[in-house]
Amino acid sequence: MNKLAQFISLGMLLAGSGCHDLERSRAVDNPSVPGKTIALQVCSNCHGVNGVSVSPAFPKLAGQQKEYLINQLTDFKTHSRSDPNAKRFMWGFTHLSEAQIDELATYFSSHQTVMGEPGDPALIDQGRAIFTSGLPAKGVAACISCHGQHGEGAGQFPRLAGQHADYTLKQLRIFQRTEDRPRSEAMKAVCNNMSEQDMRAVAAYLEAFPPGEPGTANETTSN
Template identity: 60%
Template sequence: MKQTPRLIVIVTLLGETGCHNLERSRSVDDPAVAGRTIALQVCSNCHGVNGVSVSPMFPKLAAQPREYLVAQLTDFRAHRRADPNAQKFMWGFRHLSEAQIEQLATYFSSRPPPRATLGNSPVVDVGRAIYMTGIPNRSVAACSACHGANGEGLGETPRLAGQHADYIVKQLMVFRHSGQRPRGDPMKPVSDNMSAEDMRSVAAFLQALPAPSASTDGHSTARLSP
């Protein structure tokens, strides 16, 4: 019985050590927690450890441009992204510091790009045509002009290659609502002039678009399996 106080002290100290171990913390409102730790212990629940989500409800973040991820996390923190799923899943990240945002963006942008998922060939072919050349008679610009011929994205323009088709369609619908994705306002006239079938076709093409591979001349190319 005389050792009981000592045991209590030891247990208390161990408990405090566990609670304050920042490398095992799920707290997203503590600026001392590294962004990589948040990525692995919090973001991975929806987006996957390597940024390749299983559910199409959540986008694949792997190999997204770092600038794009910084911009989106900044908007989530400021509650500028107001679409329903942004409010439901991301508005809780309002306490992220600048350093954590940079670290999260660096982590996910450095992950290997997601693999392509094969789709219905005729639908993919239609989507490829829209992506590469647009729909001129409806003032729909070619997606490749901003997102790249291989869907790789650049700067604040997201990577689309290998993304969940359902997620792409969902975001195209979000763009129709002004203010829900402020940085996406230039997409509103594009999405307004696309039919649901157009959206599904482009999304199917992008989901089936593989990561670029190095060609013999040193340039990157992307090929779809026949």
């Protein structure tokens, strides 16, 4: 019985130690925790293990531009990005180190993105026209000029292809109506004269980037 009691005590000690290590790994204010661990054990709850979120409330991060991710994580950390969901979900990440931010950005940018399903063809056609040519009569620049022919983005300009339409629409509204997004001067100017229908159309097009379009393969974007 003594040996059994010792065995049980040892098992409980090891189990307790494992839980303690797990909780330590979830502590984003611990600079020794690798960014990948934070991605897998914290970020994955909303954004998915590989950065492909299920809910449009949370953006897809897979294949996103690394520089863009670093900028956004930095803005969350400093509370510069102050839209409601930023406050609710991301303002708690104030203790991320620069190394952890870099590791998180590297992790998600290196994963493969996944396109959405095509929706209303007429809406997608309208969105395609805005993406490629803008709305000259309204002074709205073509999305392609900053975000690339394939919607892949570049550096500080985010990847748009494959992003949830509802999330893209929400961000376009924020750019248009508020000052809650830093680094947004260019986008505020672009969105200023867009109608709700214009924004819905380009968001629908970007989510699907329909088969047959240039660059619609589910490629991996790495930096």
